[in-house]
Amino acid sequence: MPPSTMKQWVVQDQEHDFDGLVYTDAAVPKVGENEVLVKLHAASLNYRDLTIPKGIYPFPLSLPVVPGSDGAGEVIEVGPKAVEFKKGDQVATLFNQGHQYAEIDTYSAGTGLGGVIDGTLREYGVFNEQGLVKSPSNLDARETSTLPCAALTSWNALYGLKPLKPGQIVLVQGTGGVSMFGLQFAKAAGATVIATTSSAAKAEKLKKLGADHVINYKTEPNWGDAARKLTPGGTGVDYIIEVGGSGTLKESLKCIKYEGIISVIGFLSGVDPKTQPPVLEALTHICTVRGVYVGSKALMKDMIRAIEANDIHPVVDDKVFSLDQTREAYDYMLAQNHFGKLTIKIN
Template sequence: MSISIPRTQKQWTVEGLNGLESLKLNMEAPVPEPSDYEVLVKFHAASLNYRDLMITEGVYPFAQRDGIVPASDGAGEVVAIGPKVTRFEIGAKVVTLFNQGHFGGSLDTKTAKTGIGGMLDGTLRQYGTFLESGLVPMPPSLTYLEASTLSCAAVTAWNALYGLKPLLPGDVVLTQGTGGVSIFGLQFAKAAGATVIATTSSPEKASILKSLGADHVLNYKETENWGEVAKRLTPGGEGVSHVLEVGGPVTMAQSLEAVKIDGVITLIGFLGGVGQPQPGFETALRKLCTVRGVLVGSRGQFEEMNRAIEGNGIRPVVDGRVFALEDVREAYRYLWERRHFGKVVVRIG
């Protein structure tokens, strides 16, 4: 198979820490060549995460470098391979691994610094080289747009539900909002036979959550004590087994109210802001639960998740507005203003 590869490409970088003004588009960036163990990927789609917004502001709590090609999530096809590559052939459809060095087990200080879009160049470009170990096969049932949403949000949700104390049929899961991690958490939990209690801020979003399978939806603007209410909705009022905590300090107190004894609260983000009072050690101890932070997940978890996606016919929820590569700044603004439902996707090519 012969695939024509251009010499230059369109490519975004993050220059400085001035928010959207830090995003720079180079219309003639060089197309890299793969080394011995690398492949060249032609991207067809990428998706955004709140992490990408934080990187432009300089408030991302993990490693990042100036001049990075942003975004961790992307799907495309292999168009060239290095002479020692064995995992992929030209024409293979692939998805990027968030932490390029995290293949299994726990992160360490070294692998935590291999995040693409932060320390290693990411996916908001037409072509990129990656070690063959830093890619996974794309689920055959998904489109490029759908598959581009998996690398961060989906693997994070999978890790939250299966990484420490595996989700079981009959468990109760609490999700927060309608972002990528929460929607994937809802879909994975329902596929496993769990009950899902979701929170949101509007009747319109509540209706969509119910259409995706949520058993109960609580409007956190109308019900301030939604954690207590969620607990009452569980069998015997014992509380929820898993909480996907994305709000941070502003929601953590309610998450602790909702969780059951020996339940797991997985800390994923702080969309509600960080300059807020928050419950501390004594509250967590009193609730007799596990509070666990995660940074996405491993390649092994990614591959396991993809098998579940295929086996259960799960389709990622992509926001109705899809952006062109040239319109990345507008895509960032759209995400920042929380006008989306599901994943914000950029079509490339």
């Protein structure tokens, strides 16, 4: 039997930055008919988690809320009408709890875990069975906890619109979670990967992970031209995982191939209407510029099958935080001290 109380984090408001994060006691939630109780073993952070208390998250929110979209744990109780899981199953959370299959719609966009619905930075969580998937058999809880947002977003970028094919070229930006998964998924598919980064040390790590070419954007600010020169006949890149925002989209457009796809996922370098390219550049470059909002449960199941079949292990930062150190983890991530995914050990 679970205890009656637990520890959890709550984003109380958006007026006090990270000081709006409060560590508190709460009752362990009760299981409803179609729900399961999960003892959470690990969670991982995303840039999105930092934007919520800062008041710059552009998607639906309902405060106060337990933060964290990404978690992994063990099912310890099952509601009377839940059929997909049994006690003892190892599970991961689904980012948008209502996004079961096909394209995202208005309803499912409003079911974000850790934004609208209480998330994973707590010891126990009750979830509708539709909002969970079985963990990959080859990953531990920490590794599994990195999958719901960054991995699924990256998988969607490569397979959600027009599936990646062997021999195609993928460009990933930086060494954050989405880009690292993009690199791993692309290499498993037999694609060529070009990566951009800011340091020689990170470039070495990217090469060890399988990047075929690495461009340092600090020493090569016109990296879009440099990337195009690396493609056969200078025809350009098939897929770009665009995480920078206004500061990088201009360069991405320089190297995208005709009919290529730029998946816009983040805005790490900011959003500036004065410097970002106009939407008509999609026509002049004959490409698709696509916003990606994570992905469906069906897509996540496809991704997990690929992770198991190719024995893919997420790139996880060496530093691990405990649940009570979550505030320090937010600061660590904000300072961009991490390489790959930042994880929090819970139970």
